[in-house]
Amino acid sequence: MVSQVSFSLEPNGFVAIGAYVTALLLISPDAKSYQYAIADPYPFVMTLQSNFVVALLLSGFLAALLALVLSFPVFRVRGDYLAIVTLGFGFIIKILAINHPEVTNGSLGLNDIPEFSNLYWTGGLAIVAVVVVLNIVNSKFGRAMKAVRDDEDAAIAMGVNTFKAKTLAFCTSAFFEGVGGGLLAALLTSISPDLFDFFFTFQLLIIIVLGGLGSTTGAIIGTVLVMGGSEWMRFLDEPMNLFGYETTAMPGMRMVVFSLVLIFYYAFCS
């Protein structure tokens, strides 16, 4: 959810925060006691424990809190510079996760996360998120955000506190990215810093741009198109019979086709 023309390239960082918070709260002390291979965990890491709902909420709140702190430096710049600064922060979060094995188990990541996520949780929370976001968009704050999105200078002239509007949008999206990270951790059952690479953010960026920037409906349609499409294209990785030629399995072929489709769609259809 990026509601300004300046877009944040940081979702991977917030998703990572959410995923680690949920993972630390859900993994049983027993499972924690044997998986820290690089360094001994801090005592408080061993005592962290909660149920799934609390873990998800905490993931969201901590991500939003971080967004609040980061909004002070981030919103001093606009446009492309904002994209670059957020890209940098997202990367620094990943580096921090690698370098604090006492909490995150470093590059080995955390394993044996109980598998709480299922279609009801993820789908249900996605619906909740859409309802909440639509409510915000149609509120006073939402109108301020839209004004900033359409023309920041005009919004300033109209007396809109643009910093507040941007920070609210940033924190709201960080909250849902954190919750999404928690769901991801409880779906995959194991996480590591490499999961939260630039690739993750770029994928989200493709989704929202394809669906239409600043549109909530667009974000949903974009997700269905991109994720559905890339699952559908899995057959490309398998061995195939092309006009009588037997090809061998080529893992990664679907990403080649996906990126070509993306380039040609934008070059010739937009």
Place this chain on the structure above:
Amino acid sequence: MDLTMFMQQMVNGFSLGSMYALIAIGYTMVYGVLRLINFAHGDIMMVGGFLGFFGMEVLGLPFVAAVLLAIVGAALLGMASDRVAYRPLREAPKISLLITAIGVSFFLENAFNVFFGGVPRAFPVPAYLEVMVEFFGLMMPMSAVIVPIMTAFLLSVILWILFKTKYGMAIRALAFDVGTVNLMGIDANRVITLVFGMGSALAAVGGIFWAVNYPSVEPMMGVLVGLKAFAAAVVGGIGSVGGAVLGGLIIGFTEVVVIAFFPELGGYKDAFAFIFLILILLFKPTGILGIDFEKSRF
């Protein structure tokens, strides 16, 4: 740490910084004319490294010929990427351009991954680049001497093109105002393609130096280096070629020298470029050689 050791690290930093600088110039020039963060630039550097590798291993070319092959190949690839992925979008919103840049980046990474495999391949470094030379009491491999010299040479070529030739004048004019350039009868598209060719050629040289230094090539080698070089371009002041070189050297030096003095910070090596970037943008958003984007370029 004694003086020799310190000087040794300075040389290493200079060599690493030169590589960042070579790649950063391409970012800064493309940003100057198109206002596009060309995310595919790091992958063009990777292709340059691979072309050098293939030139030597498959075609059996000598090193210098393989470098020339990589330069020509990468320049053609850069121009082709502009023709296919960016030129149709000149009038489109900037964000579409960014998405096709990410598309080109994914395409190059995954295509090389599928066809040549993701396992790093040893780069056949010629023996004369590995010879240790003594230089005022410092021992260093020949490559550490050649890399900065080549960078300085290529930089002067680029500056000569930019400031002494008609094409360079067109590039500077384009960075200043696209509309007027078209009115002057200059084919803006041709000039932009030329910029991509020049940037990609430099990236290929950077890629080969990288492959010589860490003697291997692999499809993902360009991702992090590319982003760090971009950070270098912004630190130096994006849009300025001199700034890109300065930023590259600063980030290269920092990575080497901080690790030499504080080995315990080694894990954060890859974050320095971004920390620098954030600090610079917060205190001087236009970068060190700050160019006011409303006034002049390069």
